[in-house]
Amino acid sequence: MSVKLAAASARAAFRATVPILIGFGFCGFSYGLYMHSLGFEPIFPIVMTLTILAGSLEFIMASMITGPFAPLTAFLVGLLVNARHLFYGIAMLDRYRDTGAMKPFLIYGLIDETFSILGRGEVPEGADRRWYYFFVTLFNESYWVLSTAFGAVFGADLPLDTRGIEFVLPALFLAIFVSSWQQERQHVGSLAGLGITLCCLLAFGSTYFLLAAMTFIIVLLLLFRKKLSSITGTVS
Amino acid sequence: MTTLQICIMIALAALATQITRWLPFLLFRSKTPAVVTYLGTVLPSAIWGMLVVYCFRNGPLAEGSNGMPEVLASIVTIALQAWKKNMAVTIAGGTLCYMALVQWLF
Numbered sequence: 001m002s003v004k005l006a007a008a009s010a011r012a013a014f015r016a017t018v019p020i021l022i023g024f025g026f027c028g029f030s031y032g033l034y035m036h037s038l039g040f041e042p043i044f045p046i047v048m049t050l051t052i053l054a055g056s057l058e059f060i061m062a063s064m065i066t067g068p069f070a071p072l073t074a075f076l077v078g079l080l081v082n083a084r085h086l087f088y089g090i091a092m093l094d095r096y097r098d099t100g101a102m103k104p105f106l107i108y109g110l111i112d113e114t115f116s117i118l119g120r121g122e123v124p125e126g127a128d129r130r131w132y133y134f135f136v137t138l139f140n141e142s143y144w145v146l147s148t149a150f151g152a153v154f155g156a157d158l159p160l161d162t163r164g165i166e167f168v169l170p171a172l173f174l175a176i177f178v179s180s181w182q183q184e185r186q187h188v189g190s191l192a193g194l195g196i197t198l199c200c201l202l203a204f205g206s207t208y209f210l211l212a213a214m215t216f217i218i219v220l221l222l223l224f225r226k227k228l229s230s231i232t233g234t235v236s
Numbered sequence: 237m238t239t240l241q242i243c244i245m246i247a248l249a250a251l252a253t254q255i256t257r258w259l260p261f262l263l264f265r266s267k268t269p270a271v272v273t274y275l276g277t278v279l280p281s282a283i284w285g286m287l288v289v290y291c292f293r294n295g296p297l298a299e300g301s302n303g304m305p306e307v308l309a310s311i312v313t314i315a316l317q318a319w320k321k322n323m324a325v326t327i328a329g330g331t332l333c334y335m336a337l338v339q340w341l342f
Contacts, residue, residue: 018324019322019323019324019327022324022327022328023327026331044242047246048246048250051246051247051250052246052249052250052253053250053253054253057253061245061246064245065237065242065245065246068237069237069241069244069245070245071244071245074245074246074248074249074252075248075249076252077249077252078249078250078251078253078256079252079256082252082253082256082257083256084283084286084287085253085257086256086259086260087275087280087283088257089256089257089258089259089260089261090260090264090272090275090276090279091275091276091277091279091280092276093260093261093264093268093272093273093276094268094273094276096261103261107258107261108254108257110257112287161335161339162335163298163335163338163339164297164298164305164331164334164335164336164337164338164339166297166298167297167306167309167330167331167334167335168327168331170288170291170292170297170306170313170330171326171327171330171331171334172323172327173284173287173288173290173291174288174310174313174314174317174326174330175313175316175317175323175330176284176323177284177285177287177288178314178326179317179321179323180280180281180284181281182318182321189279189280189281189282189285190281190282190284190285192282193281193282193283193284193285193286194286194288194289195285196282197285197289197290198289201289201293206293206294209293210286210290213286213289214286217279217282217286218275218279221274221275221278221279221282222275225271225274228274228278229274
């Protein structure tokens with residue numbers, strides 16, 4: 001029974017992660033190719049992918065490790081670029097509470113794309129909630145690691161023009177944004193995220209705006225807690 | 237840099253990333269405060285808006301682009317998602333459209 005349930009959950013997780021497979025197929029492949037073009041052996045992007053496991057930071061680190069030794073910068077940039085994960089963790093706190101032995105793996109692998117699926121809160125019919133979390137996390141990580149390895153090892157031999165492939169990231173977030181927009185009853189959150197971040201980008205420039213935007217978003221959401229709780233139906 | 241120095245930098249970036257993932261779970265171990273639960277429900281839609289802006293923080297993505305391919309491909313992406321409601325179709329369609337635009341047209 002348990003094996004059957006796990007298998008059903010794995011199938012459901014695979015169906016839910018097909019878009020990620022396509023997106024990562026593109027993106028991981030270009031990351032591996034990029035590292036190869038910088039002169040690194042395939043082992044470097046593969047180890048980076050397994051340990052850092054955060055696409056945008058991996059791209060940033062790829063250029064940083066070709067420069068001077070700057071451990072503190074590496075650490076701070078890592079915190080700053082990935083500070084959004086704090087939000088994911090907060091959103092998943094209660095859902096991951098009873099996941100037992102899987103929990104460390106689920107937290108380690110809570111990447112943007114995994115949150116984009118599990119953060120929606122739906123579990124397909126016939127799937128076990130915890131196995132579904134596990135397989136979505138595992139599949140997404142595997143797609144990223146394998147496509148990176150593929151790009152690093154074989155990328156240079158393929159006669160492909162990959163210019164423009166970097167649009168895969170905006171396409172992913174635009175798709176999630178639109179689908180979240182269509183599901184919500186009011187758009188205060190979506191518009192606040194978009195508007196505040198845009199204002200911060202204009203005010204603080206592209207290096208520091210993310211930290212400011214996150215602070216303002218949280219402050220604003222806390223200030224309007226009563227109002228937003230009543231329209232979204234959140235118990236608070 | 238020596239290989240050891242490269243490894244140290246990669247390890248620190250990995251450590252920083254893991255801190256951002258573990259912190260909420262370590263801080264709110266026994267019971268999630270109501271205010272944090274509230275943030276967990278309203279934050280995601282704001283995050284998606286934030287990340288869309290984040291992707292375009294440096295203006296056009298491709299070198300030498302005047303911004304038109306980005307605008308057109310974004311419109312195609314949004315329209316595809318609104319119409320088909322299928323993430324795989326949207327992401328592949330939007331990206332291929334952008335690749336075609338920067339490689340052939342602009």
